[in-house]
Amino acid sequence: MLAVQQLKRVFKGGSAGFRNLHFTVQESEIIGILGTSGCGKSTLLRVLAGLDQNFTGKLKNKDKDGKQPGMMFQEPRLMPWLTVKENIGFGVKDGAGKEVEIQQFIDLVGLTGFENHYPKDLSGGMAQRTAIARALITDPSVLLLDEPFSALDAFTKMQLQDLLLSLWEKRKTTMVLVTHDIDEALYLCDRIFVLKGQPGEQYAELILDDIKKPRQRGSHELAERKSNILNLLDLSRQEAN
Numbered sequence: 001m002l003a004v005q006q007l008k009r010v011f012k013g014g015s016a017g018f019r020n021l022h023f024t025v026q027e028s029e030i031i032g033i034l035g036t037s038g039c040g041k042s043t044l045l046r047v048l049a050g051l052d053q054n055f056t057g058k059l060k061n062k063d064k065d066g067k068q069p070g071m072m073f074q075e076p077r078l079m080p081w082l083t084v085k086e087n088i089g090f091g092v093k094d095g096a097g098k099e100v101e102i103q104q105f106i107d108l109v110g111l112t113g114f115e116n117h118y119p120k121d122l123s124g125g126m127a128q129r130t131a132i133a134r135a136l137i138t139d140p141s142v143l144l145l146d147e148p149f150s151a152l153d154a155f156t157k158m159q160l161q162d163l164l165l166s167l168w169e170k171r172k173t174t175m176v177l178v179t180h181d182i183d184e185a186l187y188l189c190d191r192i193f194v195l196k197g198q199p200g201e202q203y204a205e206l207i208l209d210d211i212k213k214p215r216q217r218g219s220h221e222l223a224e225r226k227s228n229i230l231n232l233l234d235l236s237r238q239e240a241n
């Protein structure tokens with residue numbers, strides 16, 4: 001679904017981005033990207049999304065039907081003059097099934113009854129539900145998520161993680177999730193890439209597909225992996241010093 005080889009993006013004047021990235025994302029996988037601040041995670045997602053073309057190396061980001069990735073950000077980026085229904089349907093071509101399809105996505109993300117609300121009348125969690133539906137309705141090859149829940153309170157965050165998981169169970173959408181939240185990555189992901197340095201480079205890959213989903217938050221298994229990741233991040237800090 002997604003493959004990169006020797007991928008590199010640095011900015012003018014040598015400002016850090018990332019370099020030496022090689023990975024492949026298989027259909028239906030959820031990949032986590034973890035790394036200390038400034039190691040190029042958001043830059044990487046922009047390149048994967050096709051929003052930044054100033055990279056070197058190889059990038060394959062379209063599926064066999066030519067579909068492109070979809071993107072979701074920390075803030076919902078809804079159009080304030082459009083209702084929930086109109087925001088979700090914005091990128092959908094007009095046609096006989098359009099209304100039904102929009103309603104299906106509204107139901108899927110738990111916004112039934114809020115179709116005609118405007119963004120200003122939504123909670124942060126509801127706005128992100130709208131953003132998830134808007135991203136998924138275009139049936140992207142891969143859903144790229146840039147810290148999608150980091151602005152939400154802990155309770156809403158867990159609800160939306162569960163929503164994402166239930167959508168994945170129903171639709172098996174391939175996802176790449178950039179997050180600062182190690183617990184979130186452990187709860188959702190099949191593999192986690194740890195980046196380090198400036199420019200960021202691939203430092204480690206953790207494989208979690210042996211732990212069945214839905215996972216138990218705070219379980220012994222996840223706690224063990226968490227301490228693993230913390231060690232990796234501590235090591236990367238020591239090396240940087």
Ligand SMILES: Nc1ncnc2c1ncn2[C@@H]1O[C@H](COP(=O)(O)OP(=O)(O)OP(=O)(O)O)[C@@H](O)[C@H]1O
Nearest residue numbers: 011015016017036037038039040041042043044198
């Ligand atoms: N448009 C730009 N021009 C110059 N430098 C940039 C630009 N965008 C990002 N950078 C630099 O690239 C590096 C990586 O930025 P990026 O936002 O991708 O990191 P990040 O890992 O997502 O950080 P954080 O976790 O803090 O969000 C930073 O050092 C940043 O200063």
